[in-house]
Amino acid sequence: MSGILQALREQQHHMNPKEQILAQFILEHAHEAVHLSITELAGRSGTSAATVSRFCRSLLFKGYGDFRMKLSAELVQPVPAKPSYQDIVAGNTLHSIAQAIETNHLRSISDTTRQLDLTEVQRAVDALHDARRIDLYGMATSGMVAYDCQQKLVRIGKMAQHWSDSHMQITSATSLGEGDVAFAFSYSGETPETLDALLCAKERGATTISLTKFGANRISQLADIRLYASSLEEGMRRGDMASRIAQLHVVDILFTALLSLHFDDYVPLLEQSFQEVKKYRKEKGR
Amino acid sequence: MSGILQALREQQHHMNPKEQILAQFILEHAHEAVHLSITELAGRSGTSAATVSRFCRSLLFKGYGDFRMKLSAELVQPVPAKPSYQDIVAGNTLHSIAQAIETNHLRSISDTTRQLDLTEVQRAVDALHDARRIDLYGMATSGMVAYDCQQKLVRIGKMAQHWSDSHMQITSATSLGEGDVAFAFSYSGETPETLDALLCAKERGATTISLTKFGANRISQLADIRLYASSLEEGMRRGDMASRIAQLHVVDILFTALLSLHFDDYVPLLEQSFQEVKKYRKEKGR
DNA sequence: ATGAAGAAGAAAATATTTTTCATCATTTTT
DNA sequence: AAAAATGATGAAAAATATTTTCTTCTTCAT
Incomplete structure (x- = not known):
């Protein structure tokens, strides 16, 4: 874990109340957040568009668009090779499910070839x-x-x-x-x-x-x-x-x-x- | 090379003239393109905003924003160890065949997940x-x-x-x-x-x-x-x-x-x- | 209690994107 | 070969999205 999400986590407690709420929401729903417009994100996180905009700029992004793009770029980084197969249980996020299945399939192909x-x-x-x-x-x-x-x-x-x-x-x-x-x-x-x-x-x-x-x-x-x-x-x-x-x-x-x-x-x-x-x-x- | 840029390259020749120009520009300046607004991209590539918008939608993105985000996500991927899919021809050794197929399958799964x-x-x-x-x-x-x-x-x-x-x-x-x-x-x-x-x-x-x-x-x-x-x-x-x-x-x-x-x-x-x-x-x- | 400082949202202003519409070029039909 | 139809394109209008301004409200120090 690095980059934007890491920064959010570290700085979260030095933020304004609503910004903390927003940061929390983004940390928990990063994959969803990148698909939302500023208004939608504000709505879903219980804040306002203005707050989101200020939030992004205070993190030194050029604006919401810039933030969203860089976050999305961060989220697609390939999974670091996990040593073992992943089991799947209830209540996982879609993202973790996709990752777990990917890990299993990649390993399964590598192992088989080897x-x-x-x-x-x-x-x-x-x-x-x-x-x-x-x-x-x-x-x-x-x-x-x-x-x-x-x-x-x-x-x-x-x-x-x-x-x-x-x-x-x-x-x-x-x-x-x-x-x-x-x-x-x-x-x-x-x-x-x-x-x-x-x-x-x-x-x-x-x-x-x-x-x-x-x-x-x-x-x-x-x-x-x-x-x-x-x-x-x-x-x-x-x-x-x-x-x-x-x-x-x-x-x-x-x-x-x-x-x-x-x-x-x-x-x-x-x-x-x-x-x-x-x-x-x-x-x-x- | 995979995904969006690959699709652009493949489909480029079946596009409208201006769309070809646009596709060409994006292929040559992908890293620059993702930082441009639709109007800027239209200007730099010698087309119009309307054309860019239509272009993105005809590629089945939800709009310019969606296109830009997915392209940007694609561009941050580090160059994979094995750069491309392997084609299979006559006279390969069993070992090279198994390796080639492994490479293709692994990539295909990674690309798909991403x-x-x-x-x-x-x-x-x-x-x-x-x-x-x-x-x-x-x-x-x-x-x-x-x-x-x-x-x-x-x-x-x-x-x-x-x-x-x-x-x-x-x-x-x-x-x-x-x-x-x-x-x-x-x-x-x-x-x-x-x-x-x-x-x-x-x-x-x-x-x-x-x-x-x-x-x-x-x-x-x-x-x-x-x-x-x-x-x-x-x-x-x-x-x-x-x-x-x-x-x-x-x-x-x-x-x-x-x-x-x-x-x-x-x-x-x-x-x-x-x-x-x-x-x-x-x-x-x- | 009062004022200063800052947080936050509503609304205005701005910017961006999408759609509509008119024009022009090309192809097809007569 | 002319006319009609089709399709591509950009200008402008409409719709959306984002940022900024302005105002209210809260907190905290005096």
Whole structure:
């Protein structure tokens, strides 16, 4: 904490009564204050526009506008790196919520990248490249990651299918075989539906890949190729938010690696699918 | 380079002549520009105050003051360690790919958080809280974000529905009305199917929210509440990877804010849905 | 009690921003 | 090719926002 808010806090007790009230309001609602006009700020803080104006000038700003701009500039300074993940509880300000989530997501991506085993990534890329058919399993939030992965694979001409229905997952897994890939997504690594499907696929001879949180878990134990995404500390509520971002991050790395290693095979397909969507829209008269 | 200046650079060539001149001036003298009043800026750049005002509004700022404040906020950011987003090409090593993707995702999240207008977030949270029914529109990658948002909302007992089928989107939008919310997700902000659905919902009186890349676009123009996620530079391949992460980041902030502001309403429901899924599994014999 | 000094708001003055309106240039239609 | 329509632009008017002035009120020292 530095600059204007710090100055306010320090000088607050040497101010006139109404100015103290105003300073207090600004300290408590800084992020809101910068969006208010001088009249609104006066109203919200129980003072008058004249007082606010004098207040700003006594702090040696050129006027309210100048004060507001400099305060707003101060408020967007990036958060200093916080050592650990932030938990979220009731009654936080919007600003602290946004910061906490940012911290969690940034960390979760950094951690995941740092601990990523590139040898396993390479094996996964090769398996996906060589796969005849690719099945993607995941429930709820992880289902979304699986679906994202499917979208990417389909765009480069892969036969990839995500099933969010647990019966269909098994049905599909049953028809896999040697040369096919089954890719399981699960934050906990214990999701029974996903586990079942992966097991079934493995029994039919498919190559199995897992993307779970770090540490031992039943799904990764089952997999031939094991990828991990960062997990939040145990007991942390809403851990799946950050983990989902981390999982998508891994999917992006996988997909980009696939593209980069087989550029000539895939990039034309990707461009083509992009152009076709555009063309199709034009033809509809847009 | 990101945010406002980036948007100016990208959109400069689609502007009116005087607006191009103005954009050019701002790009060249950004640090000076934020200290000028609208009249001074008009004078220095060879345009008129009216043009500057229109310019700011056409970029979807609330007015010149808003534009100036956000630009000023952008300018005080220290130069990031890694100056720009990394593009991905053929033949990279796995390590450089992972690093590039990490850089892009980290930046994309930081940029998005910094540019987030918390007033708009608050309005969106209120709208979602009060909503009788919530429709979520988005195609392809943005469809996934919409779906993610639906999952979260449903878990706290909201009637939320994502349609990935463009006909069903319209069908559903048709039955919306006053007190309902339509939430459109689109990276480009121009996706016709999403635009149509949002328009239809708006015509029926629903409150409309948009989450698009930064800068003026047709979807956000239509929306009552406008949220933005960071965009990569024009011409960058695979821009949607980072944008999807950024959009999910915004969804997380929205949802957490919703939870935090109405803790007692929602958290019990969330815990309950979590416990019920567990219980249901136990009963199946696991 | 009285006067001086300063705090604070109402209202006036000023400045800034936005909108309206008239003009001019460009494009489209006839 | 002329006429009509559209759109861009700046001047001026209108609307807003900010600052200053002026007056009242309170406090404190005498």
